Amino acid sequence: xxxxxxxxxxFVFSLFVINLSAKTGIAFVHGKGDSDLANYSVAWNYWTSxxxxxxxxxxxxxxxxxxxxxxxxxxVAASQVAGQLYDFITQNGxxxxxxxxxxxxxxxxxxxxxxxxxxxxxQTIINAxxxxxxxxxxxKGSEAADFAGNLEGSWLTGWIVDxxxxxxxxxxxxxxxSMAYYNQYWLKGTSGRPALxxxxxxxxxxxxxxxxxxxxxxxDIGLATLSGVVGMPGEDDGMVSEYSAEAxxxxxxxxxxxxxxxxxxxxxxxxxxxxxxF
Amino acid sequence: MKSIKILIVVLFFGLLGFSLEMGSLTGxxxxxxxxxPVHTSKYxxxxxxxxxxxxxxxxxISSSNPLIVLLGVKSDNVAxxxxxxxxxxxxxxxxxxxxxxxxxxxxxxxKNITPGYHTxxxxxxxKEKKSVDLVVSEPDSPVALKLTTEPLAVKVGDTVVIKAxxxxxxxxxxxxVKAVVNNEDVIYLKDDGEYPDEVxxxxxxxxxxxxxxxxxxxxxxxxxxxxGTTKEDVPFMRNATATFMVSNPKTFVDGxxxxxxxxxxxxxxxxxxxxxxEVIYGSGDxxxxxxxxxxxxxxxxxxxxxxxxxxxxxxxRAIVRVLNMDTLGVEIEENIFVPQIKDFDEDFxxxxxxxxxxxxxxxxxxxxxxxxxxxxxxxxxx
Numbered sequence: 001x002x003x004x005x006x007x008x009x010x011f012v013f014s015l016f017v018i019n020l021s022a023k024t025g026i027a028f029v030h031g032k033g034d035s036d037l038a039n040y041s042v043a044w045n046y047w048t049s050x051x052x053x054x055x056x057x058x059x060x061x062x063x064x065x066x067x068x069x070x071x072x073x074x075x076v077a078a079s080q081v082a083g084q085l086y087d088f089i090t091q092n093g094x095x096x097x098x099x100x101x102x103x104x105x106x107x108x109x110x111x112x113x114x115x116x117x118x119x120x121x122x123q124t125i126i127n128a129x130x131x132x133x134x135x136x137x138x139x140k141g142s143e144a145a146d147f148a149g150n151l152e153g154s155w156l157t158g159w160i161v162d163x164x165x166x167x168x169x170x171x172x173x174x175x176x177x178s179m180a181y182y183n184q185y186w187l188k189g190t191s192g193r194p195a196l197x198x199x200x201x202x203x204x205x206x207x208x209x210x211x212x213x214x215x216x217x218x219x220d221i222g223l224a225t226l227s228g229v230v231g232m233p234g235e236d237d238g239m240v241s242e243y244s245a246e247a248x249x250x251x252x253x254x255x256x257x258x259x260x261x262x263x264x265x266x267x268x269x270x271x272x273x274x275x276x277x278f
Numbered sequence: 279m280k281s282i283k284i285l286i287v288v289l290f291f292g293l294l295g296f297s298l299e300m301g302s303l304t305g306x307x308x309x310x311x312x313x314x315p316v317h318t319s320k321y322x323x324x325x326x327x328x329x330x331x332x333x334x335x336x337x338x339i340s341s342s343n344p345l346i347v348l349l350g351v352k353s354d355n356v357a358x359x360x361x362x363x364x365x366x367x368x369x370x371x372x373x374x375x376x377x378x379x380x381x382x383x384x385x386x387x388x389k390n391i392t393p394g395y396h397t398x399x400x401x402x403x404x405k406e407k408k409s410v411d412l413v414v415s416e417p418d419s420p421v422a423l424k425l426t427t428e429p430l431a432v433k434v435g436d437t438v439v440i441k442a443x444x445x446x447x448x449x450x451x452x453x454x455v456k457a458v459v460n461n462e463d464v465i466y467l468k469d470d471g472e473y474p475d476e477v478x479x480x481x482x483x484x485x486x487x488x489x490x491x492x493x494x495x496x497x498x499x500x501x502x503x504x505x506g507t508t509k510e511d512v513p514f515m516r517n518a519t520a521t522f523m524v525s526n527p528k529t530f531v532d533g534x535x536x537x538x539x540x541x542x543x544x545x546x547x548x549x550x551x552x553x554x555x556e557v558i559y560g561s562g563d564x565x566x567x568x569x570x571x572x573x574x575x576x577x578x579x580x581x582x583x584x585x586x587x588x589x590x591x592x593x594x595r596a597i598v599r600v601l602n603m604d605t606l607g608v609e610i611e612e613n614i615f616v617p618q619i620k621d622f623d624e625d626f627x628x629x630x631x632x633x634x635x636x637x638x639x640x641x642x643x644x645x646x647x648x649x650x651x652x653x654x655x656x657x658x659x660x
Contacts, residue, residue: 033376070376075606103376117297117572118603141315148378149499149519150323151349151411171378172497176315177521181430184312185601185608192305192565195634201643206654222371225385228345229415231320235654239377250637253651260373269650276646 024130024278025062025094026055029081031103031263032170033070038080043067047102048264054271055100061278064088068108071168074182077104078111079119086121089128097125098277099132102263103240104170106137106200107179107187110248113196114188131199133252133274135262136237139190140183140244141176147230149175179244189248200249203270205237207256210267219260237262300569302589304631307560308597310611312430312523319423319518321415322503328408333400335412338505338513340393341419346386349411353384353400360397364388380411393512414515420447423516425502431523431608432489438522439474442467442483442502448514453506455483460498463487467502489524495607496524525607529553532579535598537616541585544598544610548579552603555582559593561622566593572603592622 030037030046037043044052044065056063068080088094101109109132116123138145148171172178189196208227212220223238232241239259257268265271326333333348348356352368367385375381384400402410424443432438442455455467467485471478474486483504491498504516529549536543542557556570567589573582590596593616600610639647 031376142377144377144379146317146519147321149501150517151379167378172521174377175521176317177427177430178497178523180315181312181523184308185431185599186606190305192303192308194299194301194303194568199637201639206652218369219371219373221367221369221385222374222381222383225345225347225369225371225383226374226377226379228417229321229347229413231318231415231417233318239373250639251647252639252643253647254653255650256652256654260371268652273646273650276642 022096023062023093024096024098025064025088025092026278027064027066027085027088027097027099028052028055029066029099029101029105029109030070031105032174035069035071037070038067040065040067046263048266051263051265051271054265054269055274057275057278062088062092062094066105070104071170073169073173074104074108074111075118077108077170081108082112082119082121082125085125089124095128097129099129100135100274101132101137102135103137103259104174106132106134106248107139107173109134110137110139110187110189110196110200113198114186116197126197129198131201132249133201133203133277134245134249135203135270136205136240136245136259137202137248138174138179138240138244139247141179142174142240142244143176143230143232144226144239145171145174146176147226196249201252202246202249203252203262203273204242204245204254205240205257205259205262206235206242206254207258208236208238210256210258210261220258223258223260297572298569299571300567300585300587302567302587303558303565304627304634305565307563307565307595308558310597310613311432314426314428314430314520314522317425317518317520319425319516320417320419320421321413322515322517324412324414324515326410326412328402328404328410331401331403333402333410333412335398336395337398337412337414338395338515339388339391339414339416340421340508340512340514341416342388342391342393343418344388344391345415345417346388346398347413347415348384348400349380349413350382351384351402351404351407351410352382353402355401356384356386357399358391358396360399364398395513419514421445421508421514421516423502423504423518425518425520427500427520427522429522431525431611433608434490434524434526436489437486438489439484439486440465440467440500440502440520442504442518444481444483444504444516446481447508447510448481449507449509450479450481450483453483453504455502455504457485458501459487489522491524491526494526494528495602495605497521498524523607525602525605525609527607527609528602529575529600529609531610531612535612535614537596537614538583539586539617539619541583542596542598542614542616543581543583544600545581546575546579546600548577549575550577551575553609554599554601554603555584556599556601557584558597558599559586559590559616560595560597561592561618562594564624564627566590566622566627586616591620592618594618594622
């Protein structure tokens with residue numbers, strides 16, 4: 001009986017020690033955009049200092065702001081992100097990483113977690129991760145990306161196709177049909193596919209106008225207009241429909257913050273919400 | 279004895295490779311060659327030149343409350359049919375450029391507009407732009423373009439069917455539907471009841487093409503534009519795009535896929551590159567388990583043997599796939615029958631699926647969700 005008690009105490013103590021030795025870190029993975037998102041400062045501004053400071057509790061938690069070319073396919077972006085995450089984890093001894101993603105960043109991270117043998121660094125990242133929070137990730141694609149394909153050219157109205165630029169790789173990646181393909185063959189986490197090795201928690205956005213009427217905020221009217229033009233199904237945040245953002249992982253919460261605000265700590269306190277993980 | 283068994287198991291998986299992965303699944307069995315989404319459009323895009331500070335568009339409007347948006351420049355003055363001025367709101371939203379939609383523009387919420395052709399004139403101040411886009415979205419219109427290209431994942435030489443469903447309200451005689459494939463080939467879609475079209479005059483326009491590409495793998499985009507009238511002679515126009523994925527396989531099944539009861543053998547023809555071999559087991563239309571392994575071929579052929587997971591004993595069918603990890607194309611995808619070793623208990627399966635879907639949030643997350651989460655009282659006006 002004594003031995004059992006002793007073993008139990010040793011077990012509890014060892015858990016306590018293990019918990020004490022865990023080193024927590026926080027990483028941010030941005031969404032799609034221009035090629036200059038490969039620069040650290042541009043990626044930092046994507047999130048804003050207020051968001052990064054608030055989520056990392058005044059920078060008290062070691063922070064990694066990933067930066068990749070916002071025009072790349074998810075597997076190319078994943079390679080850049082994996083390098084930064086791997087260095088962050090190994091150089092700082094992180095073994096309790098929380099990854100925050102916005103928009104396409106959630107798809108990029110899902111590529112890493114779906115294909116652990118693709119790259120020798122992926123498994124280290126997966127092992128060190130506690131969980132992933134995805135904000136407005138187009139896990140089933142975005143109708144806004146489908147719409148962008150229409151702007152490439154219109155023969156009936158006389159647009160000369162030769163003068164038209166092709167969409168970037170990341171926009172192709174975000175199309176609803178492209179994501180249907182990748183979800184069926186290459187990614188984990190959707191219905192009928194293998195489960196992801198770590199928990200993903202989603203935040204989806206349903207608001208559009210946000211503080212346009214009070215502050216005449218210029219970003220909100222454009223997002224509301226795009227949502228109206230495209231005719232996104234159900235509720236959306238101006239760029240990503242909720243059905244898509246909610247397709248992978250477990251529900252954390254829905255927010256009124258639109259696609260501009262839900263990567264910031266301004267209109268709604270998304271940064272404060274992320275900080276509750278620590 | 280026990281340690282020898284463990285050693286054998288370790289050696290077995292070691293020989294197969296460290297990338298071997300298996301586990302249970304819940305949800306529907308995948309559709310062979312993929313299920314393409316339906317692209318629904320109630321909008322069209324018109325393009326206009328800017329001449330003497332004005333952009334002029336003559337557009338067909340099929341509903342009384344359209345959302346009209348000039349993209350790329352702002353306009354201070356908008357007039358329709360040279361008769362009345364439209365109330366316009368300018369916007370500047372760089373966020374849209376992340377999705378390659380111009381971030382600047384002018385929005386007009388049309389009210390009580392008579393359906394028909396209308397001339398919209400925008401006064402614009404720009405020296406840089408010589409042309410501009412106009413998008414007209416008509417959520418209230420009875421005409422919607424529902425575009426699909428099936429199947430989603432094809433090989434070179436496969437047939438792809440393009441289907442543009444405009445609904446029964448359109449006049450098939452007065453409507454023209456055209457598709458441009460990869461900005462090159464032009465195809466006219468027909469509603470004449472002849473193959474590949476099914477029923478004449480039902481508002482579903484169809485065409486087919488043979489998938490082709492020189493590349494190892496290529497997403498092919500189809501841009502469809504429909505212009506015509508409804509049966510009540512109301513003019514309309516619609517745009518939509520769809521993509522299908524074409525693979526140019528490097529390997530193939532050299533012989534036949536063999537089910538050995540406790541494993542499946544897949545003989546691959548000589549090839550070079552990295553490949554993922556995957557088997558998805560199912561019972562009826564429900565998926566139950568999967569097994570996969572990543573392999574490298576250096577110009578030789580190989581028979582890949584994948585063990586049948588315990589969770590797959592209830593399966594009566596399997597989908598065998600070989601994916602190309604260098605190109606992301608689908609090399610092989612076949613449906614095979616496998617002997618059912620154990621009865622499939624659907625009730626137990628559904629309970630397991632439900633349990634998997636339910637997840638207890640960590641306390642910190644639960645509290646945060648209560649504090650920061652919001653549910654909309656109603657849909658927002660877009």
